[in-house]
Amino acid sequence: MKTTIPAVKGTREFYPEQMAVRNYLAEKARQAAEAFGYQEWDGPFLEKIDLYAAKSGEELVKEQSFVFQDRGGELVTLRPELTPSLARMIAARQNELVYPLRWWSFGPFWRYERPQKGRSREFFQWNVDMLGVASPEADAELIAVAATFLKSVGLKPQEARLFVNNRRLMDARFDALDIPPENRLAVSNLVDRRAKMKPEAWEAYAAEVGLGPAQLDGLKSLLADKDLWKTWEELVRLFEAVEALGVRDYVEFDPNIVRGLLYYTGTVFEAFDLTGGVRRAILGGGRYDNLLADVGGEPLAGVGFAMGDVVIGIVLEERGLLPPFPPTPAPVLVTVFDASRWLDSLRLAAELRRAGLNVTCYPEPAKLPRQFKFADRMGMRVVVVCGPDEAAAGQVTLKNLADGTQVQVSRAEAAESIHSMLG
RNA sequence: GUGCCUGUAGCUCAAUGGCAGAGCACUUGACUGUGGAUCAAGGUGUUGUGGGUUCGACCCCCAUCAGGCACCCCA
Numbered sequence: 001m002k003t004t005i006p007a008v009k010g011t012r013e014f015y016p017e018q019m020a021v022r023n024y025l026a027e028k029a030r031q032a033a034e035a036f037g038y039q040e041w042d043g044p045f046l047e048k049i050d051l052y053a054a055k056s057g058e059e060l061v062k063e064q065s066f067v068f069q070d071r072g073g074e075l076v077t078l079r080p081e082l083t084p085s086l087a088r089m090i091a092a093r094q095n096e097l098v099y100p101l102r103w104w105s106f107g108p109f110w111r112y113e114r115p116q117k118g119r120s121r122e123f124f125q126w127n128v129d130m131l132g133v134a135s136p137e138a139d140a141e142l143i144a145v146a147a148t149f150l151k152s153v154g155l156k157p158q159e160a161r162l163f164v165n166n167r168r169l170m171d172a173r174f175d176a177l178d179i180p181p182e183n184r185l186a187v188s189n190l191v192d193r194r195a196k197m198k199p200e201a202w203e204a205y206a207a208e209v210g211l212g213p214a215q216l217d218g219l220k221s222l223l224a225d226k227d228l229w230k231t232w233e234e235l236v237r238l239f240e241a242v243e244a245l246g247v248r249d250y251v252e253f254d255p256n257i258v259r260g261l262l263y264y265t266g267t268v269f270e271a272f273d274l275t276g277g278v279r280r281a282i283l284g285g286g287r288y289d290n291l292l293a294d295v296g297g298e299p300l301a302g303v304g305f306a307m308g309d310v311v312i313g314i315v316l317e318e319r320g321l322l323p324p325f326p327p328t329p330a331p332v333l334v335t336v337f338d339a340s341r342w343l344d345s346l347r348l349a350a351e352l353r354r355a356g357l358n359v360t361c362y363p364e365p366a367k368l369p370r371q372f373k374f375a376d377r378m379g380m381r382v383v384v385v386c387g388p389d390e391a392a393a394g395q396v397t398l399k400n401l402a403d404g405t406q407v408q409v410s411r412a413e414a415a416e417s418i419h420s421m422l423g
Numbered sequence: 424g425u426g427c428c429u430g431u432a433g434c435u436c437a438a439u440g441g442c443a444g445a446g447c448a449c450u451u452g453a454c455u456g457u458g459g460a461u462c463a464a465g466g467u468g469u470u471g472u473g474g475g476u477u478c479g480a481c482c483c484c485c486a487u488c489a490g491g492c493a494c495c496c497c498a
Contacts, residue, residue, distance in 0.1 A: 117493090399458090
């Protein structure tokens with residue numbers, strides 16, 4: 001026992017019940033993306049570190065990447081995000097691809113962080129992007145994909161919501177407050193930080209950033225103005241489109257959403273759990289119209305979002321929204337009565353499989369109570385017994401574990417009876 | 424990278440500085456052709472590791488390792 005090697009810090013082990021959750025999330029993500037016509041794609045899991053040097057934040061590359069030297073001496077990293085791979089792959093075939101391009105992906109990512117609630121070092125992320133369209137209506141579609149997903153996993157508008165803002169709007173308002181362009185990043189960070197700080201500390205931070213009392217008052221009333229979006233055409237059109245797409249109740253304007261990533265140029269949005277639990281964003285995204293040009297491609301407008309599997313998993317777990325997953329994919333157990341009937345049980349199981357059923361045959365002769373208990377604990381629904389009595393009569397016994405009833409039928413019609421028992 | 428908290432049975436956790444325990448789980452039986460419920464019986468620990476204080480340490484002190492939570496950053 002003492003010699004066991006623990007799992008790597010920040011990784012998660014997917015026992016069958018956790019694997020079922022992961023597959024469930026991936027499947028719901030697929031359905032939401034495909035309902036809007038997005039194509040599935042993926043990039044490499046290993047990339048050269050240089051790919052991220054250009055556009056990702058300094059910290060992401062220098063502090064949070066799993067970097068190592070390969071045998072050829074090259075510095076490679078387990079991918080910490082997908083967007084740079086997306087930009088490269090699109091730039092490489094920019095003239096051949098069909099626009100507007102709608103792509104989605106679900107796969108593993110790694111970031112060397114201190115693990116905590118909602119954050120692990122190895123996680124899965126759903127990415128959805130549209131390139132080639134610069135309209136607010138395109139932004140609205142991405143928001144609708146996200147809202148469709150939230151709805152499909154059972155989250156109601158009063159439980160989870162997408163908060164939307166626009167960087168150009170905020171920049172215009174910062175200008176109106178005489179906040180110089182070189183201070184915008186610092187002020188954006190200030191806004192981003194507000195929810196996590198005490199008011200006094202936040203105001204002290206504001207002074208540090210260089211805001212005067214009048215500017216601070218202006219900023220505070222700006223951030224309190226829930227109707228600010230009505231003054232900005234892009235957002236007016238976005239909300240009209242969101243309404244037309246049928247997800248308006250999942251979307252709300254919030255001037256406090258700015259997001260950390262540098263490459264967002266217009267619309268930005270984040271989804272949060274409204275019911276407490278986790279204070280982290282479930283998903284986040286926005287418009288990035290300069291990214292392709294920044295990696296050497298022709299200018300190409302883009303909008304997209306990413307959702308990690310960890311936070312949404314916690315939210316659904318805490319809200320009791322995860323459906324029950326049967327432990328086994330086989331709802332039928334064929335018992336082995338004794339050694340003399342062993343091979344016949346194998347034959348019977350094979351017959352049932354040929355009839356389209358997923359069937360587990362108990363792997364050895366054992367007392368029936370043990371075999372029934374096994375079926376019960378594995379969540380099976382029908383147990384098939386073919387002992388000496390049934391065999392002599394050419395029949396099998398079928399027991400329905402849900403209600404305890406059982407019937408004897410001829411072996412030839414066993415499969416059909418089981419099908420009808422399973423509904 | 425910074426701060427706080429926690430390491431005791433397979434799991435969740437007790438134990439004033441004085442004999443290391445309970446629940447759950449597990450195995451067996453009551454029930455040798457039928458699961459869940461109930462009852463009974465069964466055994467499991469280098470108290471994370473190394474040192475120190477003490478007549479005596481799970482408990483106090485130091486170091487170390489591991490984990491959790493928050494910050495940072497972000498999905």
